[in-house]
Amino acid sequence: MISWPFSLRRSGPWPRYRAFIRAQGALLLGVLLFSVPVFGDVERRTANDGQLVMEDIPEIPREIFLSLFRYQNVRSAGFRAWTADGQGIYVSTGFGDVDSIHRVDMPLGARRQLTFYDEPVGGVSRQPGGSKILFTRDAGGSEFAQIFLMDPDTGDAELLTDGKSRNGAMLWDRRGDRVAFQSTRRNGASNDVWIMDPASPGKAEMIFESPDGSWWGAAEFSANGSKLLLANYVSVVDSRVHLLDLDSGVTTLLAGGLENKSVNNPVAFDDDSGGFWFITDQDGEFNQLAWQAMEPGAKTEYVTADISWNVSQATISHDRSRMVFAVNEEGMSRIYLLDTRTREYRLVETLPTGRVFGLRFSPDDSRLGMTLNTPQTPSDAFVLDLGAGPLDYGALTRWTESEVGGLDMRKFRTPDLVHYPTFDKVDGEQRQIPAWIYRPAGKGPHPVVISIHGGPESQARPTFSSTYQMWMEKLGVAIIQPNVRGSNGYGKTYVGLDNGFQREDSVKDIGALLDWIATQPDLDAGRVAVFGGSYGGYMVLASAVHYSDRLSAAVDRVGISNFVSFLENTQDYRRDLRRVEYGDERDPVMRAHLEKISPVNNIERISVPMFIVQGENDPRVPVSEATQMVAALRKQGHVVWYMNALNEGHGYRKRENRDIYQQATVLFLQQYLIGD
Numbered sequence: 001m002i003s004w005p006f007s008l009r010r011s012g013p014w015p016r017y018r019a020f021i022r023a024q025g026a027l028l029l030g031v032l033l034f035s036v037p038v039f040g041d042v043e044r045r046t047a048n049d050g051q052l053v054m055e056d057i058p059e060i061p062r063e064i065f066l067s068l069f070r071y072q073n074v075r076s077a078g079f080r081a082w083t084a085d086g087q088g089i090y091v092s093t094g095f096g097d098v099d100s101i102h103r104v105d106m107p108l109g110a111r112r113q114l115t116f117y118d119e120p121v122g123g124v125s126r127q128p129g130g131s132k133i134l135f136t137r138d139a140g141g142s143e144f145a146q147i148f149l150m151d152p153d154t155g156d157a158e159l160l161t162d163g164k165s166r167n168g169a170m171l172w173d174r175r176g177d178r179v180a181f182q183s184t185r186r187n188g189a190s191n192d193v194w195i196m197d198p199a200s201p202g203k204a205e206m207i208f209e210s211p212d213g214s215w216w217g218a219a220e221f222s223a224n225g226s227k228l229l230l231a232n233y234v235s236v237v238d239s240r241v242h243l244l245d246l247d248s249g250v251t252t253l254l255a256g257g258l259e260n261k262s263v264n265n266p267v268a269f270d271d272d273s274g275g276f277w278f279i280t281d282q283d284g285e286f287n288q289l290a291w292q293a294m295e296p297g298a299k300t301e302y303v304t305a306d307i308s309w310n311v312s313q314a315t316i317s318h319d320r321s322r323m324v325f326a327v328n329e330e331g332m333s334r335i336y337l338l339d340t341r342t343r344e345y346r347l348v349e350t351l352p353t354g355r356v357f358g359l360r361f362s363p364d365d366s367r368l369g370m371t372l373n374t375p376q377t378p379s380d381a382f383v384l385d386l387g388a389g390p391l392d393y394g395a396l397t398r399w400t401e402s403e404v405g406g407l408d409m410r411k412f413r414t415p416d417l418v419h420y421p422t423f424d425k426v427d428g429e430q431r432q433i434p435a436w437i438y439r440p441a442g443k444g445p446h447p448v449v450i451s452i453h454g455g456p457e458s459q460a461r462p463t464f465s466s467t468y469q470m471w472m473e474k475l476g477v478a479i480i481q482p483n484v485r486g487s488n489g490y491g492k493t494y495v496g497l498d499n500g501f502q503r504e505d506s507v508k509d510i511g512a513l514l515d516w517i518a519t520q521p522d523l524d525a526g527r528v529a530v531f532g533g534s535y536g537g538y539m540v541l542a543s544a545v546h547y548s549d550r551l552s553a554a555v556d557r558v559g560i561s562n563f564v565s566f567l568e569n570t571q572d573y574r575r576d577l578r579r580v581e582y583g584d585e586r587d588p589v590m591r592a593h594l595e596k597i598s599p600v601n602n603i604e605r606i607s608v609p610m611f612i613v614q615g616e617n618d619p620r621v622p623v624s625e626a627t628q629m630v631a632a633l634r635k636q637g638h639v640v641w642y643m644n645a646l647n648e649g650h651g652y653r654k655r656e657n658r659d660i661y662q663q664a665t666v667l668f669l670q671q672y673l674i675g676d
Helices: 014-034 062-067 466-475 505-517 534-551 562-571 572-582 588-597 599-604 623-635 655-674
Strands: 035-039 042-047 052-054 077-082 088-094 099-104 111-113 123-127 133-137 146-150 157-159 167-172 181-184 192-196 205-208 215-221 227-235 239-246 251-254 264-270 275-280 288-293 300-302 310-316 322-329 332-339 345-347 356-363 367-372 377-386 393-396 416-426 428-437 448-450 478-482 523-533 553-557 611-616 640-647
Touching: 052 356, 052 655, 062 655, 077 123, 077 356, 088 123, 088 377, 099 123, 123 167, 123 393, 133 167, 146 167, 157 192, 181 215, 192 215, 192 377, 205 505, 215 264, 215 588, 227 264, 227 572, 239 264, 239 275, 251 275, 264 310, 288 310, 300 534, 300 655, 322 356, 332 356, 416 505, 428 505, 448 466, 448 505, 466 478, 466 655, 478 505, 478 572, 505 534, 523 534, 534 553, 553 655, 562 572, 562 588, 562 623, 599 623, 611 623, 611 655, 623 640, 640 655
Parallel strands: 077 377, 448 478, 448 523, 523 553, 553 611, 611 640
Antiparallel strands: 035 042, 042 052, 052 640, 077 088, 077 367, 088 099, 099 111, 123 133, 133 146, 146 157, 167 181, 181 192, 192 205, 215 227, 227 239, 239 251, 264 275, 275 288, 288 300, 310 322, 322 332, 332 345, 356 367, 367 377, 377 393, 416 428, 428 478
């Protein structure tokens, strides 16, 4: 009989441990009942009521899930919205299996849970001038999100959308009467813009029909509600701003386009001066905060031209007197207040070093809510007091303090920024690739996990990761997060270096990292694993193709194994978006190139043990990308562990699945990276 480390009672710690018990109990039951050979020599078993399928994954020792238990109980809380009176806040946090909406009425006060679903809540938006809350939720990770309207006083929620299409990008008008949103309900593929009165959702109407497969969404209503700023995302280097007249239906291009291919993200109308605020890289390497008159072709005023890093987000106060914007400075967030009249801005110096998300002014503009994450602390909600002047600010107050499983935060390791040389040159000098390295305690040499981000245009940034802290403490590994070419945050030239026929140049950056590791006395070049998800999963597979002789293990999560089959089978609403990035498989020359570089077509070059993790309902990288890779590896007689969650999509959002996946990853790394 198993001796559990806590009492199985429904008072006290029961809510926190219930999911753990269910997951581990189901796992052990799966070992007893479902460990039977299938598909030849493959050992198959299930857990979590049959929803988690594991093939050729050994039984996870009891000591592993007990030793990881505290790390898997680290929590976080994200600021989502202010209450109607501005005295409290709404946060999303996961005390159970998934993230839910909670209300907090004072700094470090109790969290009152408002939603109780088996699926996590997505977007959250409170009604201006009212208390109702819009939120999105999908089923099984399908990403076909539906929009709900909730009364926070009762917790009652009403479905507003059709229950079938993909919906999101919700935007209230300034009076709180109507909601603009994005939906694929017209044909299942186009990202159209719709509008509805939440009191009569059945009368929702399409106000903008997407002419192509790109992404369209509403950014802000004008003060009188007659016009709408639209964002049009074509690719990471091509986005546009449009003005939609709701009375006439006429749409006008304001910034970007085929003749001026650039990043242009709308922020807000300038009610006083007849212009609009937006973020753009039109005339420089980096995204800048800018202002422009409403007329097409008007001259752009670059407000932050002296900041040589990307402005990543911005929002305007309700009275339009000030803005707040965030700058991504070598991966870390810097927050500035801006006087919209004088264009002067000031750095907020009281924020800790880390990342900032979800900036929101309180209803009376006296405070600023946000989510802060540092390398040593998980995400939590904070509030910054603002002064009378647009550039004045006061104290920063912590509103939530998330649990860290009883761990000593003082022992959490922080990453160092390094740069390593790669294969090509810039202005006669070797190109340098930025990377963050987390080093465990001790002298080493330490085994290494190279963790590769997705996107491909995402960016590894110095954030808190309970997984990395767990690996350092329990496995003694160092973790390196490289920002290979194609990563965002380093200028538009850098982000475009992996496009089209240059795709494998980013894989060469991993080879250069392996060379650099061999020069570091505290790192063990003979024990290196690669780890990544989505596009990072492709990078894992491609690294295994090119560098199997230099790797000990590889973990691919929801990765692309064949670009052609991926593009043909990804969901309709995102296919054209991905073709812009990876290439159009309908072009014979590009198709041949994509087939040539696809890992599943180079299986004979892979010899490293592989752990492949997938969600059955993944709309982005279909499950077929995993199954064809697993089948090809098995045909060659390679070691491959396979995990598939039948109730998940692009990543594991349910704790019972995520816990077992993390435990299996530790077991895999123990066996193939750490060794004896």
